[in-house]
Amino acid sequence: MLGQVIALVVLVLGTAALGVWWSARQGAVRAPRETPVGVDWASSGIALADRVTFVQFSAEVCAACRSTSRVLGGLTRSAADVGHRELLVDDHLDLVRSLGVLRTPTVLVVDGGGQEVARMSGVVSDTQARQALSRIPAAVAEADGEGQS
């Protein structure tokens, strides 16, 4: 019996540690993944906004995708040059593979030129979404118009 009790204690402590680690990763803004070739977003049916687009990969069985979608949708409505496109992973498996997406929701922060500048996975809070947005200089985009090098 002692062995089983020890096993349960170890299991509970391990689960707690896993829970802390998992929670801390939710929606954290991370550096973009190295993508060897530029993605042709238009050919995948994804129209990019002028300054920044949140490209969200979702699934039907993903509860966190709904709240993330609400947060990003709300943010998009308050800024004209920010877009939000939600894709079902089932419809874009090739894109999922080439971009290295492993879980849902995964949100790529894509600039006006189609370059990924950051990514988040797991449920995204409003604060985290704004933090990701701050990675793209608004002033440059507004001053230059489409004159981005």
Place this chain on the structure above:
Amino acid sequence: MSVSKGIDPRGPRVGASITAVLLAAVVLLGASTAGLWLLTFIMLSFVLGTLRGAEGSWQGMLFKKFVRPRLSPPGELEDRRPPRFAQGVGLFVTAVGVLLGFFGVLPAVPIAAAVAFVAAALNAVVGLCLGCEMYLLMRRAGLVRA
């Protein structure tokens, strides 16, 4: 069954905490026949949850009857598909343990219970969503179809 737009998101989490306690009991029982029977019972609960959705399992009924009346109405309703997917994953993991157990591999019983415990406890406490973590991996590996 009422056709609703969604379910109270707290229901599956309360259900997962009940299940986690039962799975912890299986771990305590160890590689024993008693543990095998308890795991079989948990597996059958997952069968119910997979067929009828988490809200249709006995844990979901307990929530509806005894817990929900004491809570304020939920801020928003949740899609029933994600918790149902999680019930299916729980069914798979516990079924492997039960099958191996009935074929005489009793150590598989507490091991399967431990794996299911991690998922159930994380779902209950921090809201881990198995559909979010596993569906795409399964899809990429070709294990499920849309």
